[in-house]
Amino acid sequence: xxxxxxxxxxxxxxxxxxxxLVITLGVLLALVSAWTSASTHASKERAQAAAxxxxxxxxxxxxxxxxxxxxxxxxxxxxxxxSMSTLDSGLQAVTGRVVFTEAHRQxxxxxxxxxxxxxxxxxDRLEPSTVLQILAALVLVLAGFGxxxxxxxxxxxxxxxxxxxxSRQLLLAKTLALWTLxxxxxxxxxxxxxxxxxxxDIGRIAAFLGLHLATLWVVAALxxxxxxxxxxxxxxxxxxxxLWVAGAIxxxxxxxxxxxxxxxxxxxxxxxxxxxxxxxxxIDGHNPMDERRNELERKVLKEYGVSSREELPVSLxxxxxxxxxxxxxxVWDKHFGELEGHLLRQDASVGKFxxxxxxxxxxxxxxxxxxxxxxxxxxxLRQTEYYRRELVRRLNEEDAFGVARSENGRLLRTTTKEFxxxxxxxxxxxxxxxxxxxxxxxxLLALAxxxxxxxxxxxxxxxxxxARRVS
Amino acid sequence: xxxxxxxxxxxxxMRSPLxxxxxxxxxxxxxxxxxxxxxxxxxxxxxxxxxxxAQSESLEExxxxxxxxxxGPADRPWVDLRQNRYQDYYASVRLARDPxxxxxxxxxxxxxxxxxxxxxxxxDPMLAQGNKIENPALAAAGGLDLVTVLTLLIPLLILALGxxxxxxxxxxxxxxxxxxxxxxxxxxxxxxxxxxGLIAAAAGLTLAAIAVTAAGAGLSDALPLCALIIAYVxxxxxxxAVIALRARNPSHGAVGLGTAWIVLCVLIPSLGxxxxxxxxxxxxxxxxxxxxxxxKGLVYEKEQEELYAAVSERFPALIGKEPEPxxxxxxxxxxxxxxxxxxxxxxxxxxxxQSHTTLVKWMNLASPTLAFSxxxxxxxxxxxxxxxxxxxxxxxxxxxxxELSIAANWRMEPLGLKDFEDLVAASxxxxxxxxxxxxxxxxxxxxxxxALVGLANWLSRxxxxxxxxxx
Numbered sequence: 001x002x003x004x005x006x007x008x009x010x011x012x013x014x015x016x017x018x019x020x021l022v023i024t025l026g027v028l029l030a031l032v033s034a035w036t037s038a039s040t041h042a043s044k045e046r047a048q049a050a051a052x053x054x055x056x057x058x059x060x061x062x063x064x065x066x067x068x069x070x071x072x073x074x075x076x077x078x079x080x081x082x083s084m085s086t087l088d089s090g091l092q093a094v095t096g097r098v099v100f101t102e103a104h105r106q107x108x109x110x111x112x113x114x115x116x117x118x119x120x121x122x123x124d125r126l127e128p129s130t131v132l133q134i135l136a137a138l139v140l141v142l143a144g145f146g147x148x149x150x151x152x153x154x155x156x157x158x159x160x161x162x163x164x165x166x167s168r169q170l171l172l173a174k175t176l177a178l179w180t181l182x183x184x185x186x187x188x189x190x191x192x193x194x195x196x197x198x199x200x201d202i203g204r205i206a207a208f209l210g211l212h213l214a215t216l217w218v219v220a221a222l223x224x225x226x227x228x229x230x231x232x233x234x235x236x237x238x239x240x241x242x243l244w245v246a247g248a249i250x251x252x253x254x255x256x257x258x259x260x261x262x263x264x265x266x267x268x269x270x271x272x273x274x275x276x277x278x279x280x281x282x283i284d285g286h287n288p289m290d291e292r293r294n295e296l297e298r299k300v301l302k303e304y305g306v307s308s309r310e311e312l313p314v315s316l317x318x319x320x321x322x323x324x325x326x327x328x329x330x331v332w333d334k335h336f337g338e339l340e341g342h343l344l345r346q347d348a349s350v351g352k353f354x355x356x357x358x359x360x361x362x363x364x365x366x367x368x369x370x371x372x373x374x375x376x377x378x379x380x381l382r383q384t385e386y387y388r389r390e391l392v393r394r395l396n397e398e399d400a401f402g403v404a405r406s407e408n409g410r411l412l413r414t415t416t417k418e419f420x421x422x423x424x425x426x427x428x429x430x431x432x433x434x435x436x437x438x439x440x441x442x443x444l445l446a447l448a449x450x451x452x453x454x455x456x457x458x459x460x461x462x463x464x465x466x467a468r469r470v471s
Numbered sequence: 472x473x474x475x476x477x478x479x480x481x482x483x484x485m486r487s488p489l490x491x492x493x494x495x496x497x498x499x500x501x502x503x504x505x506x507x508x509x510x511x512x513x514x515x516x517x518x519x520x521x522x523x524x525a526q527s528e529s530l531e532e533x534x535x536x537x538x539x540x541x542x543g544p545a546d547r548p549w550v551d552l553r554q555n556r557y558q559d560y561y562a563s564v565r566l567a568r569d570p571x572x573x574x575x576x577x578x579x580x581x582x583x584x585x586x587x588x589x590x591x592x593x594x595d596p597m598l599a600q601g602n603k604i605e606n607p608a609l610a611a612a613g614g615l616d617l618v619t620v621l622t623l624l625i626p627l628l629i630l631a632l633g634x635x636x637x638x639x640x641x642x643x644x645x646x647x648x649x650x651x652x653x654x655x656x657x658x659x660x661x662x663x664x665x666x667x668g669l670i671a672a673a674a675g676l677t678l679a680a681i682a683v684t685a686a687g688a689g690l691s692d693a694l695p696l697c698a699l700i701i702a703y704v705x706x707x708x709x710x711x712a713v714i715a716l717r718a719r720n721p722s723h724g725a726v727g728l729g730t731a732w733i734v735l736c737v738l739i740p741s742l743g744x745x746x747x748x749x750x751x752x753x754x755x756x757x758x759x760x761x762x763x764x765x766x767k768g769l770v771y772e773k774e775q776e777e778l779y780a781a782v783s784e785r786f787p788a789l790i791g792k793e794p795e796p797x798x799x800x801x802x803x804x805x806x807x808x809x810x811x812x813x814x815x816x817x818x819x820x821x822x823x824x825q826s827h828t829t830l831v832k833w834m835n836l837a838s839p840t841l842a843f844s845x846x847x848x849x850x851x852x853x854x855x856x857x858x859x860x861x862x863x864x865x866x867x868x869x870x871x872x873x874e875l876s877i878a879a880n881w882r883m884e885p886l887g888l889k890d891f892e893d894l895v896a897a898s899x900x901x902x903x904x905x906x907x908x909x910x911x912x913x914x915x916x917x918x919x920x921x922a923l924v925g926l927a928n929w930l931s932r933x934x935x936x937x938x939x940x941x942x
Contacts, residue, residue, distance in 0.1 A: 111755070119581075122740075123744050126742050254615055256613075271604055346606050374607060
């Protein structure tokens, strides 16, 4: 019976001009988004590889200079977008793409080229995740707001119930018909992605698909329930469209703004001033008058059993610079750690809205699966900083120990080109899927509750319909 | 007729809790974001004040050394204010980008350029960051400020208030009655639409009045804001009329209005964002990073005559002031060449951002929502054009300083207080914002309005003709 009702519902959607239009538009958007996203991703990957290559050439082609000069010359890290960004680019439009790694300083990720079209960035990108999270839900709303109410208004509902169809069967069949419409859109998007993108991660794609299928089940169930409970088709349409607007547009913005208001981040000036103040408490590698520097000098002289710098078999400068770096790293860990905690706290506050809005739970989980969310961005910054520290540490060590005393006592550098060629370029290692999802338990729980709640609502609505019929 | 329609809409508003709630929500969210916007402006101003405070401290410190007749601080004996580079360091004037009077209304703008920049020889205006540390997870939500409220929520208010206009009259058979009583049924529908538009305009203008009062803005800002709001509401009112004249019943009207809102406020903007992502895909700022660093190095490899020729071409006022021997002034010339390179990079960037500017212009034509949000961001002084002009002002300021600095260096004498004060005086401290371009978007809104009114009239005339034929 359910199958008959299900196929009947599909036929009715396809017979209706509005249904055909909505489905055609949905499929078209799904295909266009998959295609444009894949093509943008391919250009980005090429440009990122070219940028990495250019930085590498600059590093390798440079003449053999002192290790400390090289530490100031530094290296550029260009953020990779990741293969899953074709499905969900997440926060990449609003985070910087380039980090300059150098001695003494931890620089921010800079350069957000889309800012040149800033007034557009108020809106979502037409990418597969937007199509599945926002537009597919809308397709279900537009195709399904009259799924039961119009049957009631036309009197067909009574006819069906008299013929022996139970309310539960009817509701389930209608929900399944709507859901399969969503499933079709998901398959179009994911299928197109598999065809258009070379580098695919099947595990993540399966998770992405599963997530969106689950969300669309929630949407389909809610659409069917509201349509069944509404007295008029117009009321169902108005209510469902209002809910869609609230969930897709208003609540995400409201949650972001209220979080930023209740728990504001420090200003850049204040943050940098605090870091600078702490930095000044430590050793200053470039100030020969610095007392802490002189103290370290005395310690090193004692360690080597000599009385002056000129007698040292190593370059004191390199040791001082490394001490300076280590202190700077502690300061960075303290301040960036606090900032990171603050960012994650804000993120967790926004995450609570997932219980109110399934679209937010889906959006956050989708970014986690794609590796383009906040945790991935922070992980990228963390790995970049570790890369910087390791780079500077090796250079400082070379500066300190890559020397030899000449016969007249002068310190000569023994650094070779091979030493510089032995450095590897930065390579970002994305967090594993399990780890990413492990950091999104609130959203997983919220989505599970939404699935359970929507399914329970289906049962309750069916009971209510049954009770109405009996009375 | 308009009075009757207006009183009907007011009664409808008072009787319907959902409509009243929508109006209250729009007004209260609007009020809340205005307050947040003002806080943001205060933080912006605070950031500038701190910069100026730091600048004053630096200037006073330098002046005190001149007054004491010492070259610099006792704990940093290598600092010598008679030298060019230390004068440059201490005379690092801040160029401030004061907030526009209505800056608060677009505080969630994605454009996060610097609000103050320190003017010194190593300054890089192209990579300078804004005063806010942003949580990308919140920024990606799209932001909620007065611009969002006016662009997205005011049309929704029109949708909520006018959802039944036309459709209700048709479905209940009231339309023939209206036709008999008034002679023209479409006048009644137009009158109802206008009444809805008036209520929405009143809501929008109330928010505008609060924003203007809170910001203490003058008429020159308030009038364009009001004109834009009225034009935008008029466009949506005309759209309401188009749909109301065709709606067979309230449900039909709801779907029509909902679809129009989604197409204009979600779908078309998302296409624009997708295109901007495609334009930005290949931009990893190599010109500002790796290539800029290479250029700095190349300055040291150029022949002396080549250096002098380039600097003379850029600063003709310096011709004839070259020192003898010329090699003595070569370091200052290198500074000049660095500035020339910076100017070239700036010009290239400007050209590069043209594609985004063109995109935004085209997208403004495609959706009144985009035209309106762009106009409001312009009025708020938050657009990328202002950020670009600020960067340009900074480069111009650096050029003036470079010219002065080279001339002072070529005199081959130790520098004094006068040189220092000249350097400070030559540094522009005030940035003049370019005049906001709100007229072109207003024109776009005007074109939309005329087109929609024309369409509505054509539709109603066609319907009248078909009714005449039927009768």
